[in-house]
Amino acid sequence: MSKESFQKKYRELEDLYKKIASKGYDVSGIKKQVDEAMRLYKQGSYDEGEIILDKARETLDRAGKRPLGVTILSILFFIGFLLSLFGILLGLLSGLLLFGTPVPSPPSITPEEETVVINIREQINSMILNAIATAMISAVFSLVFGWGLWKLKRGVWILLVFLGSLGIFGAVISLNVINFIINVIIVGYLLQPHVKLAFKVSKNLGGIFLKFTIACFVLGILLLGYFAIFTPCEFGKTKAEMHECYTNL
Structure with a gap:
């Protein structure tokens, strides 16, 4: 691949993702690919850079597709x-x-x-x-x-990420490992750049829900620590174990 051919592809892709970004959509994943392609180009790895550009273009072409x-x-x-x-x-x-x-x-x-x-x-x-x-x-x-x-309704994406984040919080404080894994997988997938792009989720909205998910997890960990320290007779115990614990205090 020649320098001129790479530069042409690069300019076309850069113009396209900037146009999509101007509409408020999250194209951070595409930008990383474009930047990586340019890095390889500067190192003289034109073929590797072209492969990355093609993948980035394919992702952009799938925008709005499921x-x-x-x-x-x-x-x-x-x-x-x-x-x-x-x-x-x-x-x-x-x-x-x-x-x-x-x-x-x-x-x-x-x-x-x-x-x-x-x-x-x-x-x-x-x-x-x-x-x-x-x-x-x-x-x-x-x-x-x-x-x-x-x-690909954006409202359903919002609702699923919101409920999934609350599910992570609930799974943490209840020590429900299975629910925690399921919710982390679903929310983590929905927050992937190409998925957000398919749902036409803006970068600001995606960032807000990413922070909300992290906050739910951190709050769950803090509450879990609080229960473990200040309510040791109730933390993770059955009714019989709680009764025995309080009896021995």
């Missing part, structure tokens, strides 16, 4: 939506089978026993209704998130 990871997340949310619908249907069928037809009480049953049976039926009914309500809420959120990710 990345593979976003597609996978969207499909997972759609699957969650279908599972929630199945849960709602199962709850409705269970309710109809259990309470759709009155069951006559045996002649030998006492009033006290009948009261116990009625209370049990009411508790089961309440559990089914709560399960149906939870499944309905889950279905709505799963559908909104799945559709928003598929359509």
